[in-house]
Amino acid sequence: MAQKKSYSRYFIILQEDEKGYALASDKLPSGYTKLEIKNDKCKVSYYVQNLKKESAPYYMLLICNKKDVKKLLKLGELNIDEHGRAEVSYEYPVENVANFGVGVDKIVGAAIVRLMNSNIIPVMSGFASTDIPEWKGFSIIESELKRQEEAQEEKVEKAVEVKAEAKKEEQREESKEEQRNIFDEYEKKIEEEKVKDKEEEIKVIEEMPRNEAAQIEISNNEENIEEIEIDPEDERHKKKCKKDSCEIKHEEKHEENCEEKHEEKHEENCEEKHKEKHEEKCEEKHKEKHEDKCEEKKEHKHEYKCDENYPKDNISMLFMDVADGFEELQGICSEIKRCKWYKVPVYRPEDMTSCAHYNKYTVAYYPMVNYYPYIRKHGHFILGYKHDKDNKMKYLVYGVPGTKSRIDQPFGGRTGFVTWVPLVEGEEEENSQGYWLMFYDFRSSTIVIPVR
Known part of the structure; x- marks a missing residue:
């Protein structure tokens, strides 16, 4: 117990x-x-x-x-x-x-x-x-x-x-222990994936020099073979030239002329082949360099897309289940990076205490029950899922609508609502509409005060 x-x-x-x-x-x-x-x-x-x-x-x-x-x-x-x-x-x-x-x-x-x-x-x-x-x-x-x-x-x-x-206390502790196990399992899985990716990267780096060396060796062998086949000093080549010029009396002169022609032709062929091979290598290197740059730009442009790459582990599925039925908001609170926002409607106090969905009640409604006097003027509050640069769930963010005036700040900031962001970026006058935010670390069950 x-x-x-x-x-x-x-x-x-x-x-x-x-x-x-x-x-x-x-x-x-x-x-x-x-x-x-x-x-x-x-x-x-x-x-x-x-x-x-x-x-x-x-x-x-x-x-x-x-x-x-x-x-x-x-x-x-x-x-x-x-x-x-x-x-x-x-x-x-x-x-x-x-x-x-x-x-x-x-x-x-x-x-x-x-x-x-x-x-x-x-x-x-x-x-x-x-x-x-x-x-x-x-x-x-x-x-x-x-x-x-x-x-x-x-x-x-x-x-x-x-x-x-x-x-009741025993049941609450068992529920919290179950959630902690889910969080630990999620952390362990992420660390294993990072180690696996690192090992694969090292393996690729180790294999690359050997492949390149083998390719160079094959290319050199091909060049040597070509030179042997068309070598003007080859004895069989000389015999063939002699047989073709049997009507000429001055055999030595003919051999010199024949040898000179073959050397010129050989040099032209070698020069042409080397030129083609050089152009192919240059084109291949240029293509690889261009593809690397394109891939790098593409990865940088799509560094974070929560909608497409949202994790499907147990803890993420739990929070997705909580947000089911809430309207997802776009283009608000742009100062808070990598955060998905949901609108939670509240028209009367019973809306916050009569939710039959256990996870939705404990995550969304229960922490905000005390702030109904501030919420009722606008009929809603917002719930944010803040991720880190690795798309890993980091904080829960609760937002109460209101102006930048201290009158609209829940309990003067004593309960963690110390950050105000405008509804429209750049509008930060005293009477501008926006949200008072409170950041909550669900892993350590503590309120986090952000440092600007």
Whole structure:
């Protein structure tokens, strides 16, 4: 059984409930509540922006909705600065959040409210799932006696939930181990192919000098044979000349004339043959050199074509399966080289949480659930597959549409969205449309900050 991790965290996105509390008409309130669990400690953080400062205080609430525990935990006041922002953190034991005797596993949501007598006025709220209770009717825990009674009732329930959570954690670890095995197998295959290609290249280089030497030796032998066959000093040649000139009295003079003619003819033949052979070799070398240059230009021109040469290994097939059904986008984010882009439509929060395809949900939707307030204005986000120069999958890239203004940057860049690229290359004004990008290394499960 896999050992349970000692650290986990999740975000609860806060959205506007009641109108009239925005800092300006074009700046809607937004923010999040973050729960970080490490060993036996729980850190609760609130962050909001664009919230109007009021004379009456705002209060932070944690919403519990587990069987008989339907309560609101009042953490304290939230002080808004002059820019409409606030950021505050608390740390509690995981079994005693806010010293109310309630475990962190009972928390399903968070809210920012105003209290008017016994009435709750909701300003912002958010939940970790789509199951939203009628929380405004829950009572606020303030009595120490009630906290102790509720803690006693939760002991039995906790044992069951801990066991279920351990089982889920084991399944998640098994899934991650399977993916790591796929990645390792892919890396091993690539390395084997590189070694094989290198060995074949060395073999060709070693064989080339021997072939060229053999060709030169054959050519030399052919030239020697030709010279022997038409050698004017050959005895048989002399006899033939003598037989043809039997009517001439001065045999020696005839032999000189015959020998001179044969030598001239022989020299002409040799010169012609050598000329033809030289021209053939020059033409062959020129042709080979021309073909090498053409091939080099062709390879350089087609250095990277992801559509034609997309790998067909297990990990690549997994990501291709995730992208199935998404619209592929062309000509966007040209600053990011060797990257395939897909448009992921989102019209409501349920679109991101109700996907039945496990890989599509975990790769595309789940990492972007917390950014719905930024996505909903444009109805989509983009998913990129970034490759290296060897056409090997390197990063996942998530893109949220918006202007270059900090207002549209998800959570001010705190969660990795620090790179902005224009929709149209060259248009980089403050109000130009584009995408805020976050690079994710899926092999090490870390966010990568690119260096420009």
